[in-house]
Amino acid sequence: MKTVKRIIILVVIFSVSIPLFLKGSVFIAPITGKLAPDMEGDDVRKMQQRLKNWNYYDGEISGKYDLKTYFAVRDFQKTYNLPVSGIANEDTLTAMGLTTLAKWGEVYAQSNQTSNEQLLARAIYGEARGEPYEGQVAVGAVILNRTRDPKFPKTVAGVIYQPGAFTAVSDGQINVPIDPNSTVVKAARDALNGWDPTNGCLYYWNPATATSKWIWSRQIVKKIGKHYFGK
Amino acid sequence: MSIREKLLDLKRRLSDRKMYSIVIVAIAAVAMWGFYQYKHAADLRQELDNQYNRAFYDMVGYVNNVEVLLIKSLIANTPEKTAATMQEAWRQANLAQTNLGQLPVSPNVLANTSKFLTQVGDLAYSLNNQNMGGKGLNEEQYKLIEQLHGFSVSLEQSLIDLQNQITTGRIKWGDLANKGTRLFQKTSENMPNAQFENIEKTFQEYPTLIYDGPFSDHMTQTEPKGLAGEDMDVEQAKQRVMEFFGPDKVKAVEEIGRVDEGNIKTYSYSVKFNNVPEDQTATVDVTQKGGNVLWMLYNRPVGAQEQINVDQAKALGKKFLEEHGYKDMVDTYYLKEDNTAIINYAYKQGDVTVYPDLIKVKIALDNGEIVGFESKGYITNHTQRNIPQPKITMEQARALITPRMNVLSSGLAIIPTDYKTEIFTYEFKGKLNDRDFLVYINAENGKEENILLIMDTPNGILTM
Numbered sequence: 139m140k141t142v143k144r145i146i147i148l149v150v151i152f153s154v155s156i157p158l159f160l161k162g163s164v165f166i167a168p169i170t171g172k173l174a175p176d177m178e179g180d181d182v183r184k185m186q187q188r189l190k191n192w193n194y195y196d197g198e199i200s201g202k203y204d205l206k207t208y209f210a211v212r213d214f215q216k217t218y219n220l221p222v223s224g225i226a227n228e229d230t231l232t233a234m235g236l237t238t239l240a241k242w243g244e245v246y247a248q249s250n251q252t253s254n255e256q257l258l259a260r261a262i263y264g265e266a267r268g269e270p271y272e273g274q275v276a277v278g279a280v281i282l283n284r285t286r287d288p289k290f291p292k293t294v295a296g297v298i299y300q301p302g303a304f305t306a307v308s309d310g311q312i313n314v315p316i317d318p319n320s321t322v323v324k325a326a327r328d329a330l331n332g333w334d335p336t337n338g339c340l341y342y343w344n345p346a347t348a349t350s351k352w353i354w355s356r357q358i359v360k361k362i363g364k365h366y367f368g369k
Numbered sequence: 370m371s372i373r374e375k376l377l378d379l380k381r382r383l384s385d386r387k388m389y390s391i392v393i394v395a396i397a398a399v400a401m402w403g404f405y406q407y408k409h410a411a412d413l414r415q416e417l418d419n420q421y422n423r424a425f426y427d428m429v430g431y432v433n434n435v436e437v438l439l440i441k442s443l444i445a446n447t448p449e450k451t452a453a454t455m456q457e458a459w460r461q462a463n464l465a466q467t468n469l470g471q472l473p474v475s476p477n478v479l480a481n482t483s484k485f486l487t488q489v490g491d492l493a494y495s496l497n498n499q500n501m502g503g504k505g506l507n508e509e510q511y512k513l514i515e516q517l518h519g520f521s522v523s524l525e526q527s528l529i530d531l532q533n534q535i536t537t538g539r540i541k542w543g544d545l546a547n548k549g550t551r552l553f554q555k556t557s558e559n560m561p562n563a564q565f566e567n568i569e570k571t572f573q574e575y576p577t578l579i580y581d582g583p584f585s586d587h588m589t590q591t592e593p594k595g596l597a598g599e600d601m602d603v604e605q606a607k608q609r610v611m612e613f614f615g616p617d618k619v620k621a622v623e624e625i626g627r628v629d630e631g632n633i634k635t636y637s638y639s640v641k642f643n644n645v646p647e648d649q650t651a652t653v654d655v656t657q658k659g660g661n662v663l664w665m666l667y668n669r670p671v672g673a674q675e676q677i678n679v680d681q682a683k684a685l686g687k688k689f690l691e692e693h694g695y696k697d698m699v700d701t702y703y704l705k706e707d708n709t710a711i712i713n714y715a716y717k718q719g720d721v722t723v724y725p726d727l728i729k730v731k732i733a734l735d736n737g738e739i740v741g742f743e744s745k746g747y748i749t750n751h752t753q754r755n756i757p758q759p760k761i762t763m764e765q766a767r768a769l770i771t772p773r774m775n776v777l778s779s780g781l782a783i784i785p786t787d788y789k790t791e792i793f794t795y796e797f798k799g800k801l802n803d804r805d806f807l808v809y810i811n812a813e814n815g816k817e818e819n820i821l822l823i824m825d826t827p828n829g830i831l832t833m
Contacts, residue, residue, distance in 0.1 A: 221673075271668040272652040288487035288584040289480040291470040302475040321668070324707060331704070331711055332729060333664055333743050335652065337628055337635065352477055359630050360637075369630070 173226040177203045181236070185226060188234050189214060254294045258282075259316045259326040261298050264306025266365070267322065273363035274322055276336045278329030280367065283340055290340075336360055339367040421542035424471040425535065429528045431465035434458075435489060436521040439514055442506075452500035455493040462490030473542060478565050481572035482524065489517055491582040495788075499581075516576060527568040540564060583787040591789055593633055595726070595751030598659030603627075606636045609660040610653050613693065618642055628654075633748060635663055645669070656748065662693075665742040671708045672735035679703060682710045685737050686730040690714060695728060695747070708734045711741070718754060722796070725750040725785040754783065756793065759812035766795040766810040769817065774799040774806060784809055784819060792818050 189195035195210035208224040215222045266277040284290035284297045342365045343353045356368035438458040445451045466486040534540045577586045620641040628635045634657040651667035683700045690698045698714040716726035731741025782796040794809040805823035
C-alpha cells in the first residue's frame with residue numbers, strides 16, 4: 139500500500155513539475171525528427187512498444203520499421219485525426235508521447251517560426267478575414283514591414299500588441315484560435331516567406347470606417363479589397 | 370389584469386412583512402455582487418496602471434542611461450573603452466524602445482521618438498563593431514554622437530516633465546487607455562496625447578542618419594539595380610503577364626491598380642484561367658520599367674497527394690526561370706508547406722553564388738504548377754558584378770575555421786549584410802556535433818563574417 143502511495147505522489151509531483159520546466163528554458167520535443175519505413179533502432183523499438191501496448195501493433199518488438207509497423211502507424215494516425223501517411227512525423231511522435239525535454243536553442247528556430255505564424259494568422263483573421271487572399275497577405279506583410287522599421291517595435295509580437303495599433307487586439311479578437319487549415323494561416327506563411335503585395339507599406343485603413351484624421355495624412359500607395367495601404 | 374392592477378397587487382404583497390425581508394436580502398445581494406465586480410474591475414485597472422507606470426519609469430531610466438553613455442563615449446579615449454560604452458548604449462536604447470512600445474499611447478504619436486531610440490541603438494551597435502575591430506571613431510562620428518546626445522537631453526527633459534505630472538496625479542494612464550467609458554472619451558482623446566506630442570516636437574529637426582546599420586536612413590533610398598529595359602504602358606505589361614503564365618492557360622487579365630510611389634513602380638493585374646472556377650484568380654505585380662514580374666500569388670486549393678517530389682520541383686522551377694529569361698540560377702534552400710514547395714534560387718556568376726540576387730518560386734506538389742513567384746531580391750540587387758580575385762586562397766581561409774568543424778564542401782559566395790552592402794566570401798559547409806553549419810570567411814581579409822546553423826527539418830532546410 140505504501141509503495142503505491144509513493145508512486146502516486148511521485149507521478150503527481152512529476153506531472154506538476156513538467157509545466158514548470160516548460161516555463162524556463164526547456165521544451166517538449168519529439169525524440170527524433172521522424173521515423174519512416176526501413177529505419178531501425180531504439181526509437182523504432184520504443185514506438186513499437188507503445189503501439190503494441192495500445193493494440194495497434196501485433197508484431198514483435200524488433201526495432202525494424204517494417205510493413206506491420208507501417209500499418210500500425212497508419213491506424214494510430216487515423217484514430218487521432220493526423221494526416222495518414224504511415225510515416226511517424228514529429229506530430230505523430232508527439233501524439234504518441236514519444237517526446238523528450240529539449241533545450242530552448244535546439245527547437246528555437248521551429249518554435250519561433252510557428253509562434254510567429256500563429257500570431258500573424260490571428261492578427262490577419264481579426265483584421266482582414268473578409269478580404270481577398272492577397273489583401274490578407276498584405277495585412278501580414280504590413281505587420282512584418284513594421285518590424286523592420288525604426289518607428290516600430292522589432293518583433294512580430296511587439297508590433298501586434300502595441301497598444302492601440304490594431305483594433306482586433308484592442309477588442310480581444312486576437313485571442314480566437316485559428317483552424318490550421320484556414321486561408322489566413324496560408325496568408326501568414328506567404329507573408330513570412332517574403333511575399334509583400336504592398337511593396338513596403340507600414341499602414342492600412344478602411345476608408346469606410348477609419349475615424350482617425352491622422353491616417354488620411356498618409357500617402358496612399360495601393361488599394362486591395364476594402365483597405366487602403368500607405369507609407 | 371391591467372398594469373395598474375398588477376402594480377397594486379405587487380404593493381399589497383410587498384406590504385407583507387416576510388416579503389419585505391426577502392426583497393431587502395435580494396437587493397443587498399445584488400449590491401454586494403455589484404460592489405465586488407466594481408472592486409474587481411478597479412483592481413485590474415490598478416494592476417494595469419502599475420504596469421504602465423513601470424514601463425514609463427523604466428523607460429525614463431533607460432533614456433537617462435543612454436544620454437549618459439553617449440556623453441561618456443565622447444570622452445572615452447581607447448577603441449576598447451568606446452566599444453564597451455557603445456555596447457551598453459545599444460542595450461539601453463533597445464530596452465527604452467521596448468518599454469516605449471508598451472505605453473498606452475497611439476503608435477503614430479510617438480513614432481519619431483521610437484525611431485530615435487532605434488537609430489541610437491543601431492548606430493551604437495555598428496560603432497561597437499567598428500571599435501572592436503580596433504578602429505576608433507572619426508571626427509564625423511563624434512559630431513553625430515554629439516548631435517544625438519543633444520536630442521537625448523531634450524527627450525530626457527520632456528520625460529521628466531511628464532513624470533512630474535504623473536507623480537502628482539495630473540495624468541492617469543487609465544484615462545489614456547480606457548476607451549470604454551463614453552463620458553471621458555472626448556477629453557481623453559486630446560489631453561494626454563497632447564502631452565506626448567510635446568515630446569514628439571523634440572524630433573522635428575531630427576537629422577537623416579547615414580551609417581552602416583539596418584535602420585540607417587539610406588536603406589529606404591536605394592534604387593533597384595536589376596531593373597533594365599523600357600518603360601511599359603498598361604497594355605504592354607499585360608502582354609508580359611500572359612507570357613508569364615502561358616497564353617493558352619490564361620482566360621482573362623484585368624488591370625486592378627498601379628503603384629507610382631517608391632523605388633519599384635508597378636502595375637497590378639488579376640488573372641483568370643481556363644477550366645478553373647472563376648473565383649480562383651492569381652494576382653500579379655509587374656514592374657513598369659522592363660515589365661518584370663515582381664511577385665505573383667495564385668491562391669488555389671492544393672491537393673493532398675504529393676505527385677512530384679522536391680527534387681522534381683526544383684528542376685521544374687529552374688526550367689521555368691530559364692524560359693522566362695533568368696539564366697544561371699541555382700537552388701539553395703527550400704521549405705515544404707501545405708503540399709507546396711517554396712524554393713529559393715540564387716544567381717550564379719561564374720563559380721560564385723550570389724545570394725542577394727534571390728528569386729523564390731512556389732510550386733504546387735500535386736501537379737507541378739507554379740503558384741507563387743517573388744523576385745524583389747533579384748530586382749533590387751541583380752547586376753553583373755566585378756568580382757575580384759580572392760586575396761587569400763581557399764586553404765588559407767579554411768585554416769581560419771575552427772578545427773573542430775568537419776568541413777564537407779566549400780565554394781565562393783557573395784553574401785548580403787544587414788545594411789545592403791555585399792561581402793565576397795568563401796563559403797564552407799561543415800559539421801560540428803552532428804549539426805550542419807555554414808561559415809563565411811571574407812575572401813579579401815580572412816575575417817569570419819557570418820556563421821549560419823542549418824536546420825534540416827522534415828519540412829525543408831532552414832538557415833538561422
